[in-house]
Amino acid sequence: MLDELRTAEIPGQSCPIRDVLDRIGDQWSLLVLATLAPGTRRFSQLEREIGDISKQMLSKTLRRLEQDGFVAREVHAEVPPRVEYHLTTLGRSFLEPMRELIRWAEANQAAIVAARRGETGAA
Template identity: 80%
Template sequence: MLHRCRPDDTSDTSCPIRDVLDRIGDQWSLLVLAALEPEVKRFSQLEREIGDISKQMLSKTLRRLEQDGFVAREVHAEVPPRVEYRLTALGCSFLAPLRELIRWAEANHAAILAARRQGAA
């Protein structure tokens, strides 16, 4: 049985599902987490890999993921400074459900597109 928040839960933080999904369920967070899975990356590497994300949005997404403990940011004292991002233990623990979500999305994408076309007709 899936957990459901009580109807009187008006605060996002009182409902774990709403709180977590609101933060990682945006347009970019899952893509950033998936991109960081294999290795530590610099900002420009993430930007190239994700492709259509703006610098501003990537920066905002990384800050939020860092704030929530999914990503760690390391600044190396070099000229110019080198900044690297990596998954934390919490971020790594999220990879198993993220992989399942990716597999599910890939397996069901054609059916979802067909349903959309049918609904639009």
């Protein structure tokens, strides 16, 4: 598997798996993507639905996801301006792998916690 990752590298650029996981593997990105999965949301809706994220962190996370092409930001010319966020085609294409990762994490969380405690048989 590691050989597959190495052959996928583009000369002069970082490993693709590290590059992608570094961006979407932070504390908030998956939550933002999951919250946008059902459809378009305004900033305040995202903030309410995610819950314990600060405005500053939500803003930073949305900017990074937009930079990477997962999320699109649409500003409507109204007073006051209405800003909405939605998943792009790339963002929607990531939903199924993301759901698989979530399913795996849910199925294995107890074993991981047990291993952290040093309980035998966790592996």
